[in-house]
Amino acid sequence: MPLNLPAPATLQRVAPFAAFMAILMLRGAAPQDDRWGFDTRWLYGLSLPVVGGLLVYWWRQYGELARQNLTDLRETLEAVAVGLIVCVLWVLLDAPWMQLGQAAAGFVPLDADGQLIWPLVAVRWAGAALLVPVMEELFWRSWLMRWLQQPAFAALAPQDVGLRAIVLSTFVFMLAHTLWLAAIVAGLAYALLYRRTGKLWSAVIAHAVTNGALGIWVVATRQWQFW
Template sequence: MTVADDGTSDARAARGHWVPFAVWIGGLLLIQAAAGLGQMPRGMPPVVYAVKTVLCAGLLVAYKPWRGYAGVHRRDWLPALALGLGVAGIWILPETPLAARLAPAWQEAYHRWLILPPGRLPDYYDPARFPTLPFNHPSLAYRPAECGWGLAIGRLLGSAFVIAVIEEFFFRGLLVRWLHGRPFHRVPLGRYDAGAFWTVVVLFGLEHDRWAAGMVAGMVYGWLALRRGSVAPAIVAHVATNLALGLYVMVSGQYGFW
């Protein structure tokens, strides 16, 4: 189903899809720039993440980009949840102690080539210690012992229920249709265009440091949106992925995923 033609201009319809995403990415780039200049206190990223979460949730509510989309049919809940959990497994398994025991060479190759930037091992990767992170790794700032349970839970909820929704409206709701034709809101989401679909898969993957897992996720979420002609099943799957990944992080202590 396409966005309803209720008199809203294509530009306004598009803003509801891209503005929250742009604000989110802007906050991420700000943190990275400050960290690169050595001006970011260790405890600041969880605070910035919480601010981004509240701000972008407010933008979603204000713009209501979901208007005009079909909801999730009851027969789609189980497949979407199962696929979302499967993506979480693909994200997690290569970096587990089990993978290190069963296929250490493959795990090292995964870290060298399938995590950005390719061709070198991440600075936190040490086979003798992995998956334990070095004490000064920035992701450890999200541990409840450092940032407090409020900010840690905020990180979990923001990744699952805000950024997952934002990304789906931007990538599957807007970008794949905008690449297909304009005005974007008149392009049925269930219409397949190979160039648009695979371009979005690649861009979605490259948005993440674990780019290969990101591309697999992009294929799964894209297929769900295409299959039902709505972004809603893709949102369900993406929320399931991020929630499962976040819970794994907090239970296992593997904050490198954050």
């Protein structure tokens, strides 16, 4: 029986996300002490060469991220504004009833004396602000949202995505996050921005601003539960 392999466009959007989730699961399963002989918080750093490497390898296949599909000034400013608003709401929407369980693994980049481990902070921030927005928008919006509208998603314009696909993809996006209400707000914001502009870069920029600003706030306030 022949194997039904995923189409190249699907594989190119799903594989980086799957690799990232596998790394997070490894971090969640790793001991928080030195039983493995090293600081397991550095496992997060695997996402940079592994996931980043996959994105670089397939970069020319991501037509939506080609230079001609970059946002103009107005679209960029709009994406930045959306990203900042989502960041603020993400911090505010953290009441106990707005949470789905506990995060798989906490990320506290402090040494035994309570001092910041800046290389660890840099790796975590770079992953969240530079890598995750590209990887996740390719998966959640470029692939899943459009695929839910029609399996031949690559030929579907973002403006043709219907409400059902937006809601369903946002629901699955929510399940992947502890702060479920904040995730709904973020998922809808990025999806509607992508649908309205027709440019994935709008969603990527908004997502990057949210994660980047949130990372700065987390380090400044030491509210590690948001990381």
